[in-house]
Amino acid sequence: MSYVPRLKTKYKEEIRTALKEKFQYKSVMQVPKLQKIAINQGVGAATTDKKLIETAISELSTITGQQAVAAKSKKDISNFKLRKGMPVGVRVTLRDSQMYEFLDRLIAVALPRIRDFKGINDKGFDGHGNYTLGISEQIIFPEINIDKINKIMGMDITFVTSAKNDVEALELLKQFGLPFKNQTVNNG
Numbered sequence: 001m002s003y004v005p006r007l008k009t010k011y012k013e014e015i016r017t018a019l020k021e022k023f024q025y026k027s028v029m030q031v032p033k034l035q036k037i038a039i040n041q042g043v044g045a046a047t048t049d050k051k052l053i054e055t056a057i058s059e060l061s062t063i064t065g066q067q068a069v070a071a072k073s074k075k076d077i078s079n080f081k082l083r084k085g086m087p088v089g090v091r092v093t094l095r096d097s098q099m100y101e102f103l104d105r106l107i108a109v110a111l112p113r114i115r116d117f118k119g120i121n122d123k124g125f126d127g128h129g130n131y132t133l134g135i136s137e138q139i140i141f142p143e144i145n146i147d148k149i150n151k152i153m154g155m156d157i158t159f160v161t162s163a164k165n166d167v168e169a170l171e172l173l174k175q176f177g178l179p180f181k182n183q184t185v186n187n188g
Contacts, residue, residue, distance in 0.1 A: 005100035007176060015175040023168060032129065032163035032172050037099045039064060040071070041138075041155040042089040044080075053087045056153060060090050063141045064102055068092040105141075106157070107177045113140040119181035122170060129163030131173060132156055 011033065019031045043056050053070050060068035070087035082088070094102050111117060114135075124132045136154045139146050163169035174180060 003097075005097050005104060007100040007104050008097065011100075011176070015172070018175060019168070019171060022171065032161050032168050034099065034103070034172065034176070035095070035160045035162055037094045037102060038091065038158040038160065039068075039094070039155055040089060040091045040158070041153055043153065044088065045151070052151065053090065055150070056090045059138055059144060060092055060155070062143045063138065064092050064094055064098070066092055066094060066098055103176060107179070109142055110135075110140045111179060113142075119179045122180045125166035125169060127166060129161045129165055129169035130158060131161075131169060132158045 016028055016031050016033075019025070020028055023031075025031055039060065041056055041060055043052050045052055057068045057070060068090045069092070071089040071091050073082050073084055073086050073088045076082060076084050111120070120133055124134075126132070134154060134156050137152045138144055138155060139149060139152060159169075159173060161169045161172055163172060170180070
């Protein structure tokens, strides 16, 4: 039998049933699910130092277990010495098993390593059931060797769900185990 991530099994066996009962869905197909996790890292200094993009790609690939790609600028901006097509960041989109594996490591290992961690803010919802979490330093991930870091960079992690509103998405992410601070979210 092939390997199935722990959170994928938990979703199918526990989370789906709990959400179905809580929100009174008629079918399990109506229950919101996590569709993908998109991770973006802006590397603004890459306009002057080309090695920063390569470093960021290798770090993000190591963290996620999937090859990251460079995000290129869409237009020229002379104040930032930026030309169209220059790499300005890196991104990776995780789906299915790799998504659940990353989420598991984020919840169990990476988030507790943040200094003075008291939970994540629940203000990052967009009104359509998606949540974005900002992380200020990539060294919270154990895959990153701190001795080889030459620049500490942050990243944005976006959880894309099939939830129709923020309340359902918040409940889904709480069921997965994301440690939210306080539970106030507007029903958009």
